[in-house]
Amino acid sequence: MDKSTVEEVIEVKPIVKEQLQRPPFDTPLIALNTNVATSLRQQMEQLKIPSKSEVSQEASTEVADGTACKHGGCKAVSTRSEAH
Numbered sequence: 001m002d003k004s005t006v007e008e009v010i011e012v013k014p015i016v017k018e019q020l021q022r023p024p025f026d027t028p029l030i031a032l033n034t035n036v037a038t039s040l041r042q043q044m045e046q047l048k049i050p051s052k053s054e055v056s057q058e059a060s061t062e063v064a065d066g067t068a069c070k071h072g073g074c075k076a077v078s079t080r081s082e083a084h
Helices: 038-046 052-058
Strands: none
Touching: none
């Protein structure tokens, strides 16, 4: 090896892809096609969706007697006269 080539430094820069130009704001929009994977479609078919009557029974707004307040610092307990 030559002494002249030993001191030479070769820099390698990463290749930078050119960025696409952003389209003008006036460009008309297009609707994209939605594609649902077959595995997701199969899982959705197997999923049990509750009927409206089942949901309304589960989500009653009544507070049971003796239920503690859900707020962190509150120590109140509901009674029949306080429940709405």
